[in-house]
Amino acid sequence: MIIRQIHVTPVAFRDPPLLNAAGVHEPWALRTIVEVVTDEGLTGLGETYGDLVHLGKVRECAQALIGLDVHALNTMYARISAIVGNVVNDRHGLTGVANKEKSIDRVFSPFEVACLDIRGKATGVPVVDLLGGKVRDAVPYSAYLFYKWAAHPGEDPDRFGAALDEAGIVEQARLLIDEYGFESIKLKGGVYPPDQEIAAIQALHEAFPGVPLRLDPNAAWTVETSIRVAHELDGALQYLEDPTPEIAGMAQVAAAVPMPLATNMCVVTPEHLPPATASHAIGVLLLDHHYWGGLVRSSHIAAMCDAFGLAMSMHSNSHLGISLAAMTHLAAATPNLTFACDTHTPWQDGQDVVKPGALTFVNGAVPVPAGPGLGIELDRDALAVMNEQYEKCGIVARDDTTYMQRFNPTFSARRPRW
């Protein structure tokens, strides 16, 4: 199974004005779609970030993988390491520091997923079986709520409407739960002063009794603020995600609060695990195969977390169906991933490069696709349309802060802010 061609296609799709500690989502989100083609005519799919510098590295590395066998993942990793070689400016999407290891892992990931897709197709088994087999038939996801504007400035309101206070957040939760059946809720915070976000969690707790809740302000709070908020939300939160920056700050908060802390910001590469576990900074790690080096390396991280008694959930950035399929196979094969995963899928509102049918939500969970490999099929017409959108949209890298400053020139993404 020799790699003969690799197609790398950047795409853009509509994204609503979702607010976060860094600013607001731009009207278009970017991704890169990777197709690996073998000498036997099998094609495997991968999906990764679409930011220009990252896209350039993905393109450069694709050339270096031609001629390799799809099983030669260690050689692939070594070749990509030699090319990436240094830190790529890749702070995409509030996922903590950029360092050399993480840059390599981010570039390797879509190729690894595509090779696993091919290996599954060649042997007639789903990717979950290549990762050790299913421990669950369907992967639960949470309703991922965002404060949001009714529309991008100058445009008509989108169908989700505005969510600028607790009533809007409760209404948004109802909409997503009615449509997808989610049984857990995550609120993206770090947008408004903490008391406003405490009120939103309390309103959700009242409106959806018994439904597990998380709050994620993306390190917008000081240690003191984090401890205060955590005590006010005792009994309402399943876990508190990245209240404050850095492992040392998280450890101070963790020692003083009643609920576990989760992260996709202070532990983002293997070297962060020893200090985080030694200082008991976190109780939950949010896995993300897009920057933890693909599915197999993510499984290794999960095994390490198991050894250190850490629970797991899964992180997401705006993504399409290839990512959702890969996330679902990985989560289904990860025994200690017991918390519902994050997904931005509802915000993409049906836009996809994957043909409909293989990925569905049943009571908030995605049944693991049964077909060989990832179990999904690329929609080439949709890929062409989204690639054209990429060419025309004028955005080359995600920049929530600059976009926000167009409408609010005094906005600062400084963290911690409160």
Ligand SMILES: O=C([O-])C(=O)C[C@H](O)[C@@H](O)C(=O)[O-]
């Ligand atoms: O859990 C997280 O930190 C995220 O999902 C980061 C994302 O960038 C999120 O904040 C977003 O989409 O704005």
Ligand SMILES: [Mg+2]
């Ligand atoms: Mg987070």
